[in-house]
Structure formats: structure tokens, C-alpha cells
Amino acid sequence: MTAVQEPRTTASHPLAPTTEAEVTVVREVLAAAGLLTEHVRFAFFAPEEPPKSEVLAHPDGADAERSFRAVLLDLGTGRSHDTVVSATRRELVSCRELEPEREGQPPIIDSEFEFIEDVLNASPDWLAALEKRGLEPASVRAVPLSAGVYDIPGEKGRRLARAFGFRQDHEADHAWAHPVDGLVAYVDLTARTVDRVIDTGVVPVPATSGNFDDPAVQGEHMTSLKPIEITQPEGRSFTVTDGRVRWGKWDLRVGFNEREGLTLHQIAFDERPICYRASVAEMVVPYADPAPVRFWQNYFDCGEYMFARYADSLQLGCDCLGDIHYLDAVVADDLGNPRTISNAICMHEEDHGVLWKHTDIFTGAREVRRQRRLVISFFTPIGNYDYGFYWYLYLDGTIELECKATGIVFTSGTPGEYATEVAPGLGAPFHQHLFSARLDMTVDGTANAVEEVEAVRVPMGEGNAHGNAFARSATRLTRESQAQRDADPGSGRVWHVVNTERTNALGRPVGYVLHPHGQPTLLADPASSIHARATFASKALWVTRYDPAQRYPAGDFVNQNPGGDGLPSWVAADRDLDGQDVVLWHTFGLTHFPRPEDWPVMPVDYTGFVLKPAGFFDRNPTLDVPPAPTSCH
Structure with missing residues (x-):
């Protein structure tokens, strides 16, 4: 063109x-x-x-x-x-x-956040609601949030946000402690006008402090913790060249974009491909409070906010500890100018305990090796929460993703059936953090298939006279209609990705296994708006045929998308998956019933999954790992 x-x-x-x-x-x-x-x-x-x-x-x-x-x-x-x-x-x-009415809207951007308070403070209804509460407009911080899609007259096809207010008592005051509850504004972001103010009545603004960084709140620091130092006198064991990483037998590429953040590409072990591309392609945070001012709270932090554009510049000794290699990330600002996030990606090695060990009663042999892992990570704040994404590569061929959630819980002034009272008069609504990992698998090539494997009780009877037997069942997921699965921790359910053309020395298909944590998926009603828009989160596993255009499980344009895009539309084709180039979409996450211990700042909570080799190698692939410099014999 x-x-x-x-x-x-x-x-x-x-x-x-x-x-x-x-x-x-x-x-x-x-x-x-x-x-x-x-x-x-x-x-x-x-x-x-x-x-x-x-x-x-x-x-x-x-x-x-x-x-x-x-x-x-x-x-x-x-x-x-x-x-x-x-x-x-x-x-x-x-x-x-x-076409906004059909496809949805582009993400909400900084330029829109910047004018939201001016728009609210030009609304007579908003100002009247603040006056009724005895609040000065200058003391109220506006928080514009994605509007979702509901059957509200006049909203279809328009670019909207919904805004809460939080009182800020001084410049250093964390306003999340002081929600102005019972009040929400619906804002037209294009016209820069307030469509509607919903005021369900005055709710006392909580007076508790949220200033976790105030020395008076922290108290006197402990003096009993001694320094921990991690050193590698001979330097790092990995190299990074133009995004390509080599460590031990691992070889992969590292990427970054503002929607997914950190991406891993062409992951191979000992020159054998395992996964072509791995990322967190979407996440949704649905809230459980059905109150008139809160029922719409459901945030797609990737698709609606491009959350990785806010990635932190990581600091040695604070975010990362050890002999660190940092990578910068380049994104575009609202005007399309380049913006470099320095130290956006942190890479380092860390000891991870015993790799393997045995003391033999017959020969007296005593051998032990230590496990270590390569850590590739980034951290991004988005509104009240902060998320860390840590990819771990282990010496034995294991791949793990650990997501860390911290920051400040979203607050309300109405503790009750759907919210925990985390401080006097301060509520924290129940919610979920649901992530979708996109795993474009290439287990020894692109001819792959997926099997659901689980433990099966064997009834006592012929062949199991004493009732001690249990077996393993394996079901090949041959079509996309069949490959929409829930986790089942009670049966130890896992999913094997096997190569249909390659076998190991024992004549079995080489494979890798996805081990889910098995926590709840989307808890919203199947007839709800959020279920239609975040259908991907209703199942722990989806498997699709590879298509380069199918990248995001809720569709390309998530903001104000009415639903049905992404995975539910793709799997309607019901493509064959047996011996094909397949992509796994794994939903995992946290169901958060906040605790008082989560206030005023939340200790890290963890979720994730593991990919482990199963028959990919003919024996333990770490026999060649050397012993520690000190004798371990």
C-alpha cells in the first residue's frame, strides 16, 4: 500500500x-x-x-x-x-x-485516564453526590475502569468506561483505603461526558490507613534478619545474544510485547524442540459483588489494558537477587514514539535444592547432585495489583510458570456477603485471577496429539482379589469439540502432548505432560455477560489446531467485545487434532477470598503450572550434571 x-x-x-x-x-x-x-x-x-x-x-x-x-x-x-x-x-x-458494536473497542489508554477526573468534575450529578458525602472534588481520585458489555440502553457501539472515586487525604496517602462507595459514574470517553451517575446512598468512607510505606505503619524494622548473598565467582552459566538464550542443554528465544509481556520462543532441550511459543495470552479478574454499583467489575488486564506496557524497571537486590542479566523492552507510547523500559526482563540462575540423590544399602554408593534453574521474569503493576511472571527452566527438562499476585486488594465500603472486612469498615470483594497460557507445542516436531491421563480405581474382584490395584487411563483428544476439559485433582488428571511419529528407546511416543494446579475456573453463571466474554476461563484446557491468526483466547479486541470471539468461535470448526500441529490453552489462577493479612499490602500469592518430560528421554537426562565442588560422595 x-x-x-x-x-x-x-x-x-x-x-x-x-x-x-x-x-x-x-x-x-x-x-x-x-x-x-x-x-x-x-x-x-x-x-x-x-x-x-x-x-x-x-x-x-x-x-x-x-x-x-x-x-x-x-x-x-x-x-x-x-x-x-x-x-x-x-x-x-x-x-x-x-466495527465496535460487533468486534469491540481498542484497549483503554493513558491519554483517556488523564482526563477522567476533569470529565467527572464537570458533571453536576457527580459533584452533587460528592457534596452529599461532604467531599471536596479535589480530594477524590477517579479510577476509570473497563465497562464490559451489558444490556444497558444506549451503550452499544460507544466507547465507555465506568469510574469509582477514592478519597485521598494528602499527596502521600494511598487512596485505596478510602473508597467512596454507593457511587459510580458511566463515562463516554469520546464525548468526554458523564452518561449517568448511580448513587445508591451515602456509605461511610473508611478511615483506616492504607499507607503501608509509612514508617509509623510499618513499625520498627526487624534486626534479626542477616544478609543473604548469592554469588557466582566464575560468572553466569548462560549467554544471551540478540534475544537468544543458551543455558546448559536449553536453547530458546525471549521476546516482549505490551499485551502479553514476556514471551518464550523455540524452546528446545539438547537440540530437540519442545514448545514453539509460550506466553500468558490473556487474564481476567471477575469480581463477585452483585451490588448495583459493582456488578460490572470484570477486568481483562491483557486485552483491555495492555498491562505489560507498565512493566517495572527491575532493581538488583530488590526485585532480583544474584548474578543478574537484564534485558530492556521497547514499546510505543500513545503517540507512537518508542519508549524503552530499562531492565524489564530479569534473568538469573538459582539453586533449587537436591536434583537427585541415593545412598545404596548394597554397594555403599552415595551420590547427590544439586538442581538449579534458569529464571526469566518480569513484573508489572496494573491499577491496584502487581503481577510477576516467572518462567523456570530446570536441568531435567522441566518447564514451569509461576505467576505472583501482590499489591493492594480492590476495596469497598461495604463488607458483607460478597466481601471480606480487611480493616474496620473496609471491604475487599471476592474475586478471581484467571490466566490463559498459550502453549504452541512442538514436541520433537509438529506432529503432536494430546491425551488425557488420570488415575483409575480398580474394583476388588477377579484379578484384584485384595483390592490394592489402581490403573492409569489415557484418552486421546482427537477433535476440538472433545478437547475442552476441566481439571480433576482427585484423579490426578494431566494432559500428555505426544509426538505421533517419534518414539523413545522403549517404543513409546515421546511426550511432555501439562500438570495443572487444579484450582477453580470461572465461577460466574454460564448465562452471565462475563462468561460470554471470558469463555476461555470456563475450562482448564482447550486444544486447537495451529493457526497464526489465532493468538488471543478472548479475541483480538476484548474491550467492550460482546463475547463469542476467540476460543469458542475457533473450536466451532471442530478440527482434527490427532497428529497435528496443536496449541494448548491452559486456564489457571487464584480464587481470592481476601484476608485481613492482605491489608494494607498483600503478601505474594502464587499460581501456575508445570510441563514435565514423560518418555521424552530414554533415561534420567541429568546423569551428566557434575557434583558440587565440595565432595558429595
């Missing part, structure tokens, strides 16, 4: 990290195409990764074609365009206008 005649932008690999120069080129191309007017902002920017086949066929060292996807939002009109730009050829590849 439209081209800018400038020197080519090149990269050594299709998945190399985004550079500031590439962001600048994309902006120049869009400007030359007349798409960047005074009121247009970037609502989304990320690499447009080529199909898997092209990446796998890319010759080492050859120049790579680099394209980027940018979603543009006109703040003045509400119109938006989904574009793809080739930074290599400096060319606009595609551009189409979104």
Missing part, C-alpha cells in the same frame, strides 16, 4: 527484540499514510510475528522481514483502525476500520 522510500530496516531473526528504530519507522509510515492526525493515538503496538513455518525455515544470519501491528484510536471521533506495517520495506501492509 503506502510506502516510505527510506533505507531498509533489517534484523537478524524474525523474532529478534523490537528496536527503537523500528518503532520510529512504523510511526513514519503511518504518518505518511495520513493515519496520524492530531487526535489519533496508539492503542496497541506489537511485533506481527510471521507464521511458524516461515520462522522455522529462516536461514541463520539472513536478514529477516519485520512487521508490526498498530491499532490507532481517534480520541475525537472514536473511530479506530487496525494496521500492519512492514518496518523492513517501510510499507503499510494493511489497514481496516474496526
Whole structure:
């Protein structure tokens, strides 16, 4: 389409990290195409990764074609365009206008957060509600939140937010402690007007302090904790070159984008592929309070807010401990200019206890080896919560994802049936944190299949006279309609990804196993709006045939999407999965009934999953791990 005649932008690999120069080129191309007017902002920017086949066929060292996807939002009109730009050829590849009523809206952006208080304070209804509560508008911090989709007259197709107020007593005061309850405003973000103020009555604003960083709140620091120092006198065991990481027998690429954050690519062990791409592709935080001012609280932090654009610049000794290697991440700001997040990704090794050990009663042999893992992580704050994502690679071929949730619980002034009283008069509504991991598997190649494996009780009787037997059942999930599964911790249910063309030395298919934590999935009613919009979260596992366009489990445009996009629409094709190129979508997470101990700042809570080899190797792959420098014999 439209081209800018400038020197080519090149990269050594299709998945190399985004550079500031590439962001600048994309902006120049869009400007030359007349798409960047005074009121247009970037609502989304990320690499447009080529199909898997092209990446796998890319010759080492050859120049790579680099394209980027940018979603543009006109703040003045509400119109938006989904574009793809080739930074290599400096060319606009595609551009189409979104249909908000059918597809949903682009994510909410900083430029909209910035004007929300002015919009509220221009509303007579909002000001009257504050006056009724004896509150000065200047003391109330507005929190604009994604509106969801409900059968509310006049909302369809419009760009909206819903806003709460929190009283802030001074500049250093954490306003989350003082929710102005019984009050919410519905805001038209394009017109910059308040559609409606719902005021269900005055609720006392909690007076408790939320200032966890105040020395008076913290109290005198403990003096009994001695320093822990982690050193590697000979340096790190891993190398990083242009996003490619090598550690022990592991070889992979690291990426980053503002929607998913950290992404892992072409994960291989001892030159054997395991997973082509791994990421957290979506998350949703549905709240349980059905009150008139709160029933709509359901946040898709990836799809509605692009939460990784707020990733922290990590600090040695605070966020990361040890011999650390940091990677910067380049994103685009609202104006399409490059913004570098320094130290966005932290990489280090850490000891992880005993790897294997045996003292033999017959031979007297005593051998022990220590486990270690490579940690690749990032942390991002989004509103009141902070999330950490930690990928662990172990010496024995295990892959683990651990998600950490901390920060401040969302608050209300109404403890009761659907909220815990975490401080005097201060409620914290029940909610869930549900993540969707997208695992594009390539277990020794792309000819894969998925089997559901679980423990089975064997009834006492013939062949089991004493009743001690139990067995293992394995069910091949051959079609997408069959591969929508719940976890079952009581049966030890796991999912094996096996290669249908390769076997190990014992003649069995090589494979990797997904071990779920088995916590609750989406608890909202199946007839609810949030269930329609977050259908992915209703099952612990979905399996689909690989399609490069199918990237996000709730669809490309989640904000104000009426539902049905993403996984439910894809699996309607009911494609064959047996011996195919398959993608696993795993829902995992936390169901949070807040505790007083979660206030005023929440200790980290953990969730995640594990991928372990099962028949992928012919024997223990860590026999060659050397003993510790001191004798372990």
C-alpha cells in the first residue's frame, strides 16, 4: 500500500527484540499514510510475528522481514483502525476500520485516564453526590475502569468506561483505603461526558490507613534478619545474544510485547524442540459483588489494558537477587514514539535444592547432585495489583510458570456477603485471577496429539482379589469439540502432548505432560455477560489446531467485545487434532477470598503450572550434571 522510500530496516531473526528504530519507522509510515492526525493515538503496538513455518525455515544470519501491528484510536471521533506495517520495506501492509458494536473497542489508554477526573468534575450529578458525602472534588481520585458489555440502553457501539472515586487525604496517602462507595459514574470517553451517575446512598468512607510505606505503619524494622548473598565467582552459566538464550542443554528465544509481556520462543532441550511459543495470552479478574454499583467489575488486564506496557524497571537486590542479566523492552507510547523500559526482563540462575540423590544399602554408593534453574521474569503493576511472571527452566527438562499476585486488594465500603472486612469498615470483594497460557507445542516436531491421563480405581474382584490395584487411563483428544476439559485433582488428571511419529528407546511416543494446579475456573453463571466474554476461563484446557491468526483466547479486541470471539468461535470448526500441529490453552489462577493479612499490602500469592518430560528421554537426562565442588560422595 503506502510506502516510505527510506533505507531498509533489517534484523537478524524474525523474532529478534523490537528496536527503537523500528518503532520510529512504523510511526513514519503511518504518518505518511495520513493515519496520524492530531487526535489519533496508539492503542496497541506489537511485533506481527510471521507464521511458524516461515520462522522455522529462516536461514541463520539472513536478514529477516519485520512487521508490526498498530491499532490507532481517534480520541475525537472514536473511530479506530487496525494496521500492519512492514518496518523492513517501510510499507503499510494493511489497514481496516474496526466495527465496535460487533468486534469491540481498542484497549483503554493513558491519554483517556488523564482526563477522567476533569470529565467527572464537570458533571453536576457527580459533584452533587460528592457534596452529599461532604467531599471536596479535589480530594477524590477517579479510577476509570473497563465497562464490559451489558444490556444497558444506549451503550452499544460507544466507547465507555465506568469510574469509582477514592478519597485521598494528602499527596502521600494511598487512596485505596478510602473508597467512596454507593457511587459510580458511566463515562463516554469520546464525548468526554458523564452518561449517568448511580448513587445508591451515602456509605461511610473508611478511615483506616492504607499507607503501608509509612514508617509509623510499618513499625520498627526487624534486626534479626542477616544478609543473604548469592554469588557466582566464575560468572553466569548462560549467554544471551540478540534475544537468544543458551543455558546448559536449553536453547530458546525471549521476546516482549505490551499485551502479553514476556514471551518464550523455540524452546528446545539438547537440540530437540519442545514448545514453539509460550506466553500468558490473556487474564481476567471477575469480581463477585452483585451490588448495583459493582456488578460490572470484570477486568481483562491483557486485552483491555495492555498491562505489560507498565512493566517495572527491575532493581538488583530488590526485585532480583544474584548474578543478574537484564534485558530492556521497547514499546510505543500513545503517540507512537518508542519508549524503552530499562531492565524489564530479569534473568538469573538459582539453586533449587537436591536434583537427585541415593545412598545404596548394597554397594555403599552415595551420590547427590544439586538442581538449579534458569529464571526469566518480569513484573508489572496494573491499577491496584502487581503481577510477576516467572518462567523456570530446570536441568531435567522441566518447564514451569509461576505467576505472583501482590499489591493492594480492590476495596469497598461495604463488607458483607460478597466481601471480606480487611480493616474496620473496609471491604475487599471476592474475586478471581484467571490466566490463559498459550502453549504452541512442538514436541520433537509438529506432529503432536494430546491425551488425557488420570488415575483409575480398580474394583476388588477377579484379578484384584485384595483390592490394592489402581490403573492409569489415557484418552486421546482427537477433535476440538472433545478437547475442552476441566481439571480433576482427585484423579490426578494431566494432559500428555505426544509426538505421533517419534518414539523413545522403549517404543513409546515421546511426550511432555501439562500438570495443572487444579484450582477453580470461572465461577460466574454460564448465562452471565462475563462468561460470554471470558469463555476461555470456563475450562482448564482447550486444544486447537495451529493457526497464526489465532493468538488471543478472548479475541483480538476484548474491550467492550460482546463475547463469542476467540476460543469458542475457533473450536466451532471442530478440527482434527490427532497428529497435528496443536496449541494448548491452559486456564489457571487464584480464587481470592481476601484476608485481613492482605491489608494494607498483600503478601505474594502464587499460581501456575508445570510441563514435565514423560518418555521424552530414554533415561534420567541429568546423569551428566557434575557434583558440587565440595565432595558429595
